[in-house]
Amino acid sequence: MLTSMVAALVMERPVVYQVDQDGLWMKVIRDLFEDFLLFFAPELHAHVDFSKSPDFLQQELFQEVADEKKGRRMADQIVKVKLTDGAEQWILVHIEVQSENEEDFAARMFKYFYRIYDTHEQKIVAFAIMTSLHKNTTSQDFRYDYFGTTLHYAYTISKIITYDKDELRRSEKLFSKIVLAAKLLHETKDEAKRRYVFKRRLMRSIVRNPEYSRTSVQAVFHFIDYLLRLPIDLEKKLANTMYSVLGKEKELMQLYDKDNASPTIVSAFERERIEGKKEERRKIALNLLKNELPIEMIMNVTELSLEEIQELQN
Incomplete structure (x- = not known):
């Protein structure tokens, strides 16, 4: 009797998935950098010449700062782009997935800036994206004032918590779906069925939009699939649902890169086979x-x- 009760309790215990948010954000920014800029920095986006591929620079530029964070992982990108006037522009993107406020965050952002500037003497546009739904009060500027020596460094902070879900759903910008998924990560943490319904609705709306390229759809699916993990039974149910959607568009199915597809797409391909x-x-x-x-x-x-x-x- 006791053994049965213990087994029942174990079965009811929710499955905890470890999500590599840093890695997912790094990948989706690399895959959808143009869409990233269009969403978070439309004014800068208008001046970038996207006929020339962005150059993602080596991450060793961050190593000195990373060591000071005592092993904490970061999701950072330094991207070199060409502007429409022919000039070169460096863009620093920092993704912060931690929930707690950090007193030294602004100082760290300044360190990123001056070390890159000191080494390479390049103009730098800096962004910080706060993905947690925690009401983060982190400052978006760094100030130093000591006996007449002053310094003021400001950068752009975007907080996922401030975006309205309905506006994100209505938006035609592809990266709005990434932000929407990031919001739902925390809201559906203990609600597997609600997360399943959200993923199904979001994936169907994305794949049915003819304005989104198939490679872009794949990148979004990869982010959503791994960020919003589901129990095995609901993963299978979602794959069956997406098969019925994609199965009507054979040409669309063939465009997906099967070797790099998201789990839902892989399952749909297997079902098709x-x-x-x-x-x-x-x-x-x-x-x-x-x-x-x-x-x-x-x-x-x-x-x-x-x-x-x-x-x-x-």
Whole structure:
């Protein structure tokens, strides 16, 4: 009796997934940098020449600062772009996924700036994206004033908590869906069914929008899939739902990079492969039935069940 009760309690315990938010943000910013700028910095976006690919610089530029953070992981990007007037522009993007306020955050942002500037003497535009729903009161500027020596360094901070969910849903900007998913990460932490409904609705709306390129859709799906993890039963249910959506668009399915697709897309591809093979076996069985071969032989050749063959026979 006691063993049964313990087993029941273990089964009811929610599954805890470890989400690599830093890695996901790094990847999606790299994959969708143009969309990232369009959402968070539209004025700068208008001056960038995207006919020339952005250059993501080596992360070693952050190593000295990273060591001071005592092993804490960061999601940072330094991106070199060309402007429409031919000038070169460096863009520093820092993603902060921690929930607590940090007194030294503004000082760290200044250190990033001056170390990059001191080494490379490049103009730098700096962004900090706060992904937590914690009401972060972090300052968006660094001030130093000591016996007449003063310094003021300001940068742009965007806080996910400040964006309205309804406006994000209505927005046609692709990166609004990334921000929306980041908001729902915390809101649906202990509500698997609610998270499933949200993922299903969001994925369907994205894939049905003809304005989004297929490679961009794949990048968003990858972020959403790994950020908003689901229990296995709901993952399978979501994959079946997306198969029914994507199955109507065979050309769309073929455009996805199967080797780098999100888990939901991988499952949909597997479902498509299985269904395709099954359809081929049905065609073979029909031909064999027309030639009046024994049902047992047809079962052996096609690996279809007796019920499936009888259905075809009828």
